[in-house]
Amino acid sequence: MVLCAASRYEQKYYLAAEFEDLPEQIKAELQAACVLFTEEIGGVILFEFDDKGRLTISTQSRESDIMYDEIGARLKVKELQKNKLELFTQLELYYDVFFGENSDEKKAALLEKVKDLYDEPGEETLKSIEADEDEDISDGTEGGLLTDEEIDALAEEGYSRSGEDSDALDLADLLASLVIDEEGPDEEY
Numbered sequence: 001m002v003l004c005a006a007s008r009y010e011q012k013y014y015l016a017a018e019f020e021d022l023p024e025q026i027k028a029e030l031q032a033a034c035v036l037f038t039e040e041i042g043g044v045i046l047f048e049f050d051d052k053g054r055l056t057i058s059t060q061s062r063e064s065d066i067m068y069d070e071i072g073a074r075l076k077v078k079e080l081q082k083n084k085l086e087l088f089t090q091l092e093l094y095y096d097v098f099f100g101e102n103s104d105e106k107k108a109a110l111l112e113k114v115k116d117l118y119d120e121p122g123e124e125t126l127k128s129i130e131a132d133e134d135e136d137i138s139d140g141t142e143g144g145l146l147t148d149e150e151i152d153a154l155a156e157e158g159y160s161r162s163g164e165d166s167d168a169l170d171l172a173d174l175l176a177s178l179v180i181d182e183e184g185p186d187e188e189y
Contacts, residue, residue: 002100003047003091004092006034009062017098029087033080041076042068053096055088057081 006013013031022030030047037045043061057077061068063091081088097106 001049003044004030006038007044008042041073049095053092053100054102057093
């Protein structure tokens with residue numbers, strides 16, 4: 001599935017309609033990368049997702065284009081992959097959630113995690129604190145343990161113990177950076 005493309009020959013940039021819901025900042029970053037590439041190297045650049053959901057970058061030129069720099073194109077693609085790694089990783093996750101295999105199930109599960117971690121962190125933290133009755137939570141002073149009321153207050157503020165479900169937090173942060181909700185990304189990001 002094509003994400004976007006740019007052509008030096010046509011002086012045009014294309015973003016696939018399926019990705020119009022991406023945040024403006026991400027769309028602008030993709031456009032800048034494509035246009036700058038074609039201005040510097042020439043030819044055509046194409047960002048697309050392969051059948052496994054990986055973002056690939058390919059370039060091509062007209063046979064008659066003697067100004068196209070094939071070696072420079074390969075080097076520039078490697079530079080883009082290195083410098084835009086975080087963006088490309090986020091786009092691959094976005095593609096997997098919205099267009100990949102079992103996307104509806106993945107979307108529902110990931111959105112639930114985001115909701116749990118961002119909308120109602122107090123409830124989840126409180127449940128985990130209550131489930132582990134053997135663990136005492138210190139207030140940082142010598143011998144000072146938090147009271148039930150203090151634990152409740154911390155839970156309402158979104159307190160979490162260190163190391164608590166860090167993979168889920170990382171995943172939720174990544175999704176939140178794409179500002180995914182049930183209709184798709186939020187344009188106001």
